[in-house]
Amino acid sequence: MSKGKKYAIVDIETTGGRASRHRITEIGIVLFDGEQITDKFESLINPECNIPAGITRLTGITNEMVKAAPRFHELARTIVEMTEGAVFVAHNVRFDYEFLREEFKRLGYTFSRRKLCTVRLSRKVFPGLPSYSLGNLIKHFGFVVDARHRALADAVATTELLEKALQQQDTASEVKLLVNMGIKETRLPKNMSIEQIQNIPEETGVYYFHNQQRDVVYVGKSNNIRKRIAQHFADTTSKGAEIRKQVADITYEVTGSELVALLLESQEIKRLLPPINRAQRGRRFSYAINSYYDKNGYRCFNVIRNTAQARKEHDIISEYPSMSSAKGRLNYVRQQLELCSSMTNLFPSRSACFHFHLKQCRGSCAGQESAEAYNERADMAYTYLRTVFDEDFLLIDVGRNNEEKSVVLVRDGKYQGFGFLSEEEAHDINTIERELRTCVAYPDTSRIIQRFMSDKPAVKVVRLG
Incomplete structure (x- = not known):
């Protein structure tokens, strides 16, 4: 990693708290080499939507202020270049990181960085404090901040917090463990590196663990494949030990849709009968x-x-x-x-x-x-x-990218399979049937669909006449 880009400390301001629904209004980035700040960047961003009054009261950012500001796509290249090769650092990193990932996803780009959360780091390095919010930590350590809840000011404060943490004894090992998603390198299977795990996408899908003979020994599903795989290798239980002992390689299939991932996982466990999988192996109910x-x-x-x-x-x-x-x-x-x-x-x-x-x-x-x-x-x-279902219908969900949708077909009371199609094709039954990846309808398949429809009532259902 080049000097000056060891850490990219990021803070954003937004129109709300949900990355899938709200937008970024300001970004601040500080590059820090572990000893000193080497570069800074800040910009307001036109969110192309209204900023609620409550958000304006909190941040001071008004609709008028962002009216002439660049849109996100105009800053995307700068953000990529500044954070490339660096550890992405933020206070409650999931919030800032997911907002940026969602903005890049709208542009058809996958934004992926190693991450470090200063909330988690502070809890480990400075135990026993009454609160680990950025505001309380600023007050506790006496950091001077000109404008709270403005992106660059908060990014600079987070940098000061990181610098103070790095000065403490044994912090380097804590940072390494957090950046490595809780995995100690000694716990990785032989011939597997942290870099391999970091290169796995943070997307929804199904993953496969293979042994030395390339046989599948475990199949899993996750809304964040990389994070779930990291959890397996950080697991200290007997199951974690068994996985580390047997796994020699990892493959995966991105589905985008959680429903498709659930259905594919269930099908693959029954088809492959991986020895480490305990649940869902049975093809029949009791x-x-x-x-x-x-x-x-x-x-x-x-x-x-x-x-x-x-x-x-x-x-x-x-x-x-x-x-x-x-x-x-x-x-x-x-x-x-x-x-x-x-x-x-x-x-x-x-x-x-x-x-x-x-x-x-x-x-x-x-x-x-x-x-x-x-x-x-x-x-x-x-x-x-x-029949579990008394009508024929399609379930249309998100796809693997913004250009497509996932489609699940239920016909004659049973699950028939899934496919990935464009928005227009997803409503054409002839195209769906032609492109469908047909699947066996096991007894638990219908329960997976029923449970998903119950838990996600907003999923689009197209009833077939």
Whole structure:
């Protein structure tokens, strides 16, 4: 690393707290070689959106001040050149770093730097302080700052804090550990370097650990592949030791979409059966709903253990991870179609079932409804239980870059696969089917999709007629 660019201390001011939604209004960069400041840069930035009044009160930056300021793309090259080859330093580094990454992402550029957080460093080097906010640390150490909550002034204060920390005994090892994402180099697998880990993208996707024979020994998913892999190698548990012992190489696939990463991870674990993976290896769930006809010709249902023998002997309709989830699903269908609680084996009875007395069963168990009439609804239940989803639809999510979208197709009640397409192509079912990466629909696949839709209600759903 060239002298003068050992550390790039960065501070930004923004229109709000979320990098995906808000924009940068000012940036300050200080280059520090570990002993002295070698360069500085500051600029207001036109965020191309309104600055809320509350933010103006905090920073003093007004809409009028940024009106004639350069837009981010006009400063992008300067920011890249000043931070290149340096450790990216900030107080609460995740905030500043993620805002810059998001701004560069909008330009189609991947911004990636080694990072050092002075909040975490201060906690280690100056333990026992009541607060580690920049304002309180400035006050505690008596730093002179002209304009708090302005980018360059805060970047200079952070530089003073870093300089003071570096003067303390054993700080160098703490800095190295933090920059190396908590990994001690002695814990890395043989023939693997910190630089290899640093070159892995900080993107959402699936990663693969390979052994010396190139066999996959572990598959994982993360919203930040590099960070998750670093956590594996910093792990001091028996699993971490097993990974370090077996891993000789790492590959990955960026998906952009968390949903696609979840689906791909699940599929790859079942396909490759990596020895270190414990969860998601099973291709079947432990419980199932089966259907049969009783001696009077009524279609009945039951929840049973999903064994190989059971699959040979019974008509298995659907599989579930637990007894309670299977019974819950069956009970929901019973209520919707007014089925007999005895014939669904939810509340077995030798005579009229409990729900018949509540007028929630039409009396098949009491001889008041024929098998033919009852089975019309029971057949509907059979069809409904066979599918997790009762309609065809697309889930459209973020892609691997700004030029594309990820698309997940559900058809005939089952997951069909995923693909990456342009915004226009993502709504053309013929193109989707042609470009689709078809996948096996395992029992847990539908649960992954259901959970994602529940947790991310804003995800775009396109229903297919």
